[in-house]
Amino acid sequence: VNLQNWYFAGDKNLIHAYSSKSGFFRSIVGGSYFPVNMGIAICHLQLAAEHLGWKTKIMFEEERDKNPPKDREYVASLEIEKTPAKNSD
Numbered sequence: 001v002n003l004q005n006w007y008f009a010g011d012k013n014l015i016h017a018y019s020s021k022s023g024f025f026r027s028i029v030g031g032s033y034f035p036v037n038m039g040i041a042i043c044h045l046q047l048a049a050e051h052l053g054w055k056t057k058i059m060f061e062e063e064r065d066k067n068p069p070k071d072r073e074y075v076a077s078l079e080i081e082k083t084p085a086k087n088s089d
Contacts, residue, residue, distance in 0.1 A: 005034050006041045007072050013080050016064055017042050018072035038075045045078050055081040 005020040019038050046056045057079040065074040 006038055006075075007069060008045075009069065010077070013082070015045060015078045015080070016061075017045075017075045017077065018068055019075050021071050021073050035075075042076055042078060049078070049080050053083060055083055 007018040007020075008015050009018070010016050017038060019034055042058060046058065049056045059077045059079055061074075061077050064077065068074045
């Protein structure tokens with residue numbers, strides 16, 4: 001099930017990942033896969049940033065959980081330190 005339930009917000013050094021809120025539809029159609037889908041999406045972001053030579057760190061920020069965007073649940077954040085790209089010599 002690929003419902004693409006993610007939503008991202010943030011700035012140039014921090015990306016916050018949110019999932020669709022639990023509900024009737026979510027429980028019927030792939031609800032148990034939502035955390036897996038979110039984990040895959042966050043890991044793809046992390047791999048892309050690290051491929052560019054940037055340092056990353058996955059974090060869980062408690063304050064983000066208290067005020068998520070409408071109809072969303074906070075999952076995790078990806079901190080990105082944009083260091084120079086690796087030399088491919």
